[in-house]
Amino acid sequence: MKEPIRIDLLEKYIKGDCTEAEIALVKQWYFSFEQENDHVSDLSPAEEKQLEENIYFSIISNLNLVNLPATEEQPKVRPLRKWYAAAAAAAVVFALSAVGVLYTQKAKDQHLVATTISDVHLFNVANNTGHIYKVTLPDSSAVWLSPSAKISYPNAFAANSRMVSISGECFFEVTKNPQRPFIISSRSIVTKVWGTSFLVRDNEQSNVADVSVLTGKVSVSAKGSAITTRLTKNEVMIYPHQKAVYLNDKHTLTAQAVEEKSTVKQYQRTRLVFDNKPLRDIIPVLDSSFNVNIKVASEKLNHYILNADFEGFNLPDVLDALKKSLNVDYAIVNNHIELK
Known part of the structure; x- marks a missing residue:
């Protein structure tokens, strides 16, 4: 493994506070992993995607960062195999234990995976049953997973936010805490919670992602920009009996009325x-x-x-x-x- 870069320099780079010389140093370190053995060549695309999510959440949880600046100075996104090697090096810098996926017991009605970095554990729950499966999060928020839905969340949320990642159809009843916004990342959208209960549907098989509000209010934005706890001009705010609909092929996000026969009524x-x-x-x-x-x-x-x-x-x-x-x-x- 390459010589680790200084922790304070990486923190400055992530926050966007580096000088031109420091940015060049970080890039030099980053690209030094071009020929590094990646140790993940045998992973399937799905496993690569899961591992990338695991590393992302673990590092964010340890750094206690939410607002990640999107700047032109950042290197272009690299394939996971090389990115994994760099992330592993960063893990050494942050005095974290080795990144790995630890498979736990497979129960009949659920499949749990825990990824460990230091004291942060990332739990992945996949509903492989024909039932609706309920998950209670560390802040006592509740999530109901429809069949084939998945959720990833840390064992302890960061001090200034509560971030989870989902796939499929999930209904949330979120515990209110204005000081720690609840943010949901899915394939094509980011949902921020300003209220209590809502339904999110976003998966790899569908061109459409949507969020329907039962109570309170949430804001929805297309994925791709920096994730921030603040409300931005590109977000759509929706209220009870409304939904936000995102079309992946057209890259459009609109607010609409919820249909009378919407799935969200099942959670009323x-x-x-x-x-x-x-x-x-x-x-x-x-x-x-x-x-x-x-x-x-x-x-x-x-x-x-x-x-x-x-x-x-x-x-x-x-x-x-x-x-x-x-x-x-x-x-x-x-x-x-x-x-x-």
Whole structure:
């Protein structure tokens, strides 16, 4: 490995405070890894992307930086293989332990991966089930992951911000803390939280990314510029019953009204009371309340009897209650929910 560069110089460079001579020194150090053995040549593109996210979040968490300046003085983005080698060298400078991906136990209903740099642990949760999976973040915020959705977050947020990264469809109920803005990075957009509950959908398979607000307010911007905790002129602010829609092919970001049958209604908290009702009478109420289409895998389930008061429940809460009280499982198949 090359001789490490001074920590204070790298910090100045990241903050954009370097002189011309110092910038040249950093670039010389950076490009010295051109021929360095990268140790990641065997990684798949997906693994490369994940490792890059892990390194990024870990370094940001250790430096306690959020506002990263976008300047022309920064080297062009390099392929991960060479960038990884440089980041590994930087890790030595910051007296951090070696960067690596540590695979933990694979449970039936979740897959967790932890990346460790010093005292910062990056957790990656992927919902590989047909259920909606709930994750509680370090600040007590809650996130519901739809099937195939993923989230990455540190075990402890930075002092001046709370940053997470997602893929797929995730609904957030964020704990308010004006001094520590909550920022969500996904494939093509950045979402900043100025309120409480909202739905984010952004994945590799879709040309469209959108954010729908249930309560409070959020701002959305196209990815690519510097991430800052402040509201900028390029962001779209949206409120309840509104959504921000970003088209990847046209690079356009607009605010629109939320459709009546939007998925976000599934997370609206309500009160439903069932007094010894059979499941066949309960399903139409759930369909109407949450704008969903629930089916049963067998006719006998229709005769199950439920006595319950669902105070302040959203749809995932109700489905979990059905699982526990009636021993009824469920799976999200295409655009409907199947009880079995």
